[in-house]
Amino acid sequence: MMRTRPLKVALLGCGVVGSEVARIMTTHADDLAARIGAPIELAGVAVRRPSKAREGIDPALITTDATALVKRGDIDVVIEVIGGIEPARALIMTAFEHGASVVSANKALLAEDGAALHAAAEQYGRDLYYEAAVAGAIPLVRPLRESLVGDKVNRVLGIVNGTTNFILDKMDTSGAGYSEALDEATALGYAEADPTADVEGFDAAAKAAILAGIAFHTRVRIGEVHREGITEVTAADIASARRMGCTVKLLAICERAADGRSVTARVHPAMIPLSHPLASVREAYNAVFVEADAAGQLMFYGPGAGGSPTASAVLGDLVAVCRNKLNEATGPGESAYTRLPVSPMGEVVTRYHISLDVADKPGVLAQVATVFAEQGVSIDTVRQQGRQDGGGEASLVVVTHRAPDAALSATVEALRKLDTVHGVASIMRVEGE
Numbered sequence: 150m151m152r153t154r155p156l157k158v159a160l161l162g163c164g165v166v167g168s169e170v171a172r173i174m175t176t177h178a179d180d181l182a183a184r185i186g187a188p189i190e191l192a193g194v195a196v197r198r199p200s201k202a203r204e205g206i207d208p209a210l211i212t213t214d215a216t217a218l219v220k221r222g223d224i225d226v227v228i229e230v231i232g233g234i235e236p237a238r239a240l241i242m243t244a245f246e247h248g249a250s251v252v253s254a255n256k257a258l259l260a261e262d263g264a265a266l267h268a269a270a271e272q273y274g275r276d277l278y279y280e281a282a283v284a285g286a287i288p289l290v291r292p293l294r295e296s297l298v299g300d301k302v303n304r305v306l307g308i309v310n311g312t313t314n315f316i317l318d319k320m321d322t323s324g325a326g327y328s329e330a331l332d333e334a335t336a337l338g339y340a341e342a343d344p345t346a347d348v349e350g351f352d353a354a355a356k357a358a359i360l361a362g363i364a365f366h367t368r369v370r371i372g373e374v375h376r377e378g379i380t381e382v383t384a385a386d387i388a389s390a391r392r393m394g395c396t397v398k399l400l401a402i403c404e405r406a407a408d409g410r411s412v413t414a415r416v417h418p419a420m421i422p423l424s425h426p427l428a429s430v431r432e433a434y435n436a437v438f439v440e441a442d443a444a445g446q447l448m449f450y451g452p453g454a455g456g457s458p459t460a461s462a463v464l465g466d467l468v469a470v471c472r473n474k475l476n477e478a479t480g481p482g483e484s485a486y487t488r489l490p491v492s493p494m495g496e497v498v499t500r501y502h503i504s505l506d507v508a509d510k511p512g513v514l515a516q517v518a519t520v521f522a523e524q525g526v527s528i529d530t531v532r533q534q535g536r537q538d539g540g541g542e543a544s545l546v547v548v549t550h551r552a553p554d555a556a557l558s559a560t561v562e563a564l565r566k567l568d569t570v571h572g573v574a575s576i577m578r579v580e581g582e
């Protein structure tokens with residue numbers, strides 16, 4: 150039977166995501182009430198700039214005092230879509246203390262301080278849901294937290310940042326410049342308030358930390374994730390990838406060690422073969438592979454950024470949390486975990502694509518090959534192309550077999566010291582084979 154007294158919802162933030170959440174709460178009010186078993190009421194909307202026009206929102210609900218809103222005592226659910234660390238963290242803690250459960254899309258905060266937030270939720274008997282924090286509309290947090298909790302997940306690999314995928318895709322397919330593609334992604338609402346978070350890989354690293362934590366029942370903080378962004382990826386890298394039958398993607402890769410005693414989490418650009426399913430992930434779409442002992446390989450795919458897709462994930466959490474409230478229960482929360490050490494990047498086994506500018510004369514290839522051999526790195530393919538400019542230089546592209554990242558980077562450092570190597574034009578890892 151439908152309860153008539155509405156559940157009260159406070160919305161903290163009404164930007165790209167928040168404005169869509171408010172719109173769907175209004176336009177789908179009847180459906181949401183039917184799903185929940187009670188109507189929901191938007192009880193207040195906290196923003197920074199109160200005079201800004203907010204379509205479809207009663208101006209009487211707007212406040213700049215988010216703290217007073219969450220302290221009211223009659224709020225059932227707080228939706229935090231402000232972003233950043235503070236005041237979001239303090240507001241969530243205050244919400245728990247004053248009786249509300251929380252739905253958040255804030256991956257930066259969860260990857261920085263998820264443990265304290267979960268502990269506070271548990272202490273006060275509240276829910277903390279955050280499906281929207283990873284890969285926009287794609288259900289990923291709940292499948293890992295609930296559906297796969299009986300299995301053993303060994304690897305999570307995918308594209309988890311829409312902005313960088315949009316930029317790399319535009320650079321690859323339409324030849325767009327980096328800045329032009331970034332401006333377009335920002336205008337479409339994909340980029341973070343500070344797009345450095347996207348292009349330098351912080352956003353993807355936060356998501357990798359969250360995914361590794363849930364998948365491997367451990368804790369990984371953003372600072373433990375090896376992170377490289379896309380700012381160094383050049384048109385020449387993309388062209389080089391094409392020549393190899395590959396494309397360049399920013400990947401997040403989280404792995405459990407074979408002995409189960411440690412994990413790794415990394416974010417970096419990588420070349421992947423055009424035949425790999427991730428190669429066809431276009432624009433701001435995301436896709437994530439999950440490999441588990443019993444389930445095998447699962448692929449999750451969908452819109453990874455933008456107001457409306459992200460709001461879909463927020464609304465799904467809102468319904469779940471409201472149902473729990475009505476049942477005077479909380480959801481599954483955080484499962485028991487073992488703190489597994491996060492191994493450094495140097496121990497990760499990967500492959501390098503290295504493009505060198507070398508002297509075009511006898512013996513150079515042998516010298517280069519010796520450096521690889523000295524570091525214990527086996528070469529898979531070598532391609533040399535003499536330059537047409539008559540300067541006695543050639544371009545040498547070496548693709549290695551799999552080796553520890555420390556050995557690969559030591560190889561690059563040793564190559565830089567050879568007189569016959571005039572420059573390292575690009576280095577990129579190769580994944581997905």
Ligand SMILES: NC(=O)C1=CN([C@@H]2O[C@H](COP(=O)(O)OP(=O)(O)OC[C@H]3O[C@@H](n4cnc5c(N)ncnc54)[C@H](OP(=O)(O)O)[C@@H]3O)[C@@H](O)[C@H]2O)C=CC1
Nearest residue numbers: 162163164165166195196197198230231232254255454455
């Ligand atoms: N955009 C996306 O595609 C996705 C975003 N997310 C996450 O969702 C969250 C929100 O992102 P997004 O909507 O893009 O961000 P926006 O910058 O568009 O919106 C932020 C909102 O928070 C308000 N705000 C900022 N500071 C305060 C404050 N101190 N007190 C009250 N309100 C404040 C802003 O107010 P005002 O409007 O007055 O400026 C604005 O309404 C972030 O955590 C982001 O990482 C997650 C998945 C996808």
Ligand SMILES: N[C@@H](CC=O)C(=O)O
Nearest residue numbers: 310311312339341454
């Ligand atoms: N800026 C993020 C938004 C969603 O998380 C992205 O581009 O993926």
